[in-house]
Amino acid sequence: MKSMLLDLQNQKYITQENENPNIDDLSRKKLLVDQMFKYFDADNNGLVDINELTQVIKQEELGKDLSDCTLYDLLKYDDFNTDKHLALEEFYRAFQVIQLSLPEDQKLTITAATVGQSAVLSCAIQGSLRPPIIWKRNNIILNNLDLEDINDFGDDGSLYITKVTTTHMGNYTCYADGYEQVYQTHIFQVNANGSEVHISNVRYEDTGAYTCIAKNEAGVDEDISSLFVEDSARKTRAEKKSIEFHVDSDKNGKDLQPLD
Numbered sequence: 353m354k355s356m357l358l359d360l361q362n363q364k365y366i367t368q369e370n371e372n373p374n375i376d377d378l379s380r381k382k383l384l385v386d387q388m389f390k391y392f393d394a395d396n397n398g399l400v401d402i403n404e405l406t407q408v409i410k411q412e413e414l415g416k417d418l419s420d421c422t423l424y425d426l427l428k429y430d431d432f433n434t435d436k437h438l439a440l441e442e443f444y445r446a447f448q449v450i451q452l453s454l455p456e457d458q459k460l461t462i463t464a465a466t467v468g469q470s471a472v473l474s475c476a477i478q479g480s481l482r483p484p485i486i487w488k489r490n491n492i493i494l495n496n497l498d499l500e501d502i503n504d505f506g507d508d509g510s511l512y513i514t515k516v517t518t519t520h521m522g523n524y525t526c527y528a529d530g531y532e533q534v535y536q537t538h539i540f541q542v543n544a545n546g547s548e549v550h551i552s553n554v555r556y557e558d559t560g561a562y563t564c565i566a567k568n569e570a571g572v573d574e575d576i577s578s579l580f581v582e583d584s585a586r587k588t589r590a591e592k593k594s595i596e597f598h599v600d601s602d603k604n605g606k607d608l609q610p611l612d
Contacts, residue, residue: 353421354447360412361388378531382449389443399437402427445481452479452534464541465516473511473538475526483529485509489522518542556583 361384375383392400392408405423408414414423426438430446444451458476465471475485487494487505494502494511501514513520521542527535544566551558559581565574 353425357388358384358447361385376533378450381447382444382451385443385447385449386440389440392438399439400426400443401437441480448481450479450481450483450528450531452477452482452528452531454478454534454536458536460537460539462539462541464543465513466543467516467518469516471513471516471520471540473513473524473526473540475509475511476536477509477526477528477534479528483531485526486529486532487511488525488527494524516542518544551579554581556581 358381362380389400392404394404394407402424405427409423426446427436430442431438432442432445438446443449454477461476463471463473473487475487477485484495485505495505501517501520502511503514505511509526511524511526521540524538524540525535526538527533549562559579562577562579563574564577565572
């Protein structure tokens, strides 16, 4: 019955003259349901009741064409709050019009984790009747893969990485199944766990440059840290104290006296 109602609405309101050739099927369906609800809601109060349904049945002679189903079944099966009225949101649910939203500031997010940790990437796409969330990386759907480290997508559509490695870094995309035009991109950064060098009983001889080298399948990188150790035994002057030098003579053989 619902498919027939949509077809009738399409024939009635969408003609070759006013049809937008660029409109997608999802937008078209929402447009038809919006128009249908506006037509059913005769008193424009935002609710459709049984009297308005009766009026539509008489005007459109729908009782003859819908076999065992009638418009009254909308109130019977799709009145979700059981108030004996149909609101626009209930019309959307009845005809499976899915409206998805994604905040502008969450279309691109950056998440960082350290090697060895676990990580969760949450998809910010919301909407009533939202289909399951699909995750992609490098154009490959991850949901279809049996991965040991990415094996739980959760009821909320989040992507779980059980043990992070450097191979997990990169871009991940999520979208509701069948609605790929609304998507969120996650840039996942992975920090190496790092290592430290401990020097006990530091000596002057430990002064120098220390180089750390990191290697993986992506290449090699290095960094240098400098250590300066001050040897008190080699100081020539004590702090805040004066010092006096005695020189026997200059190059001409004359005696030189220290200055006060």
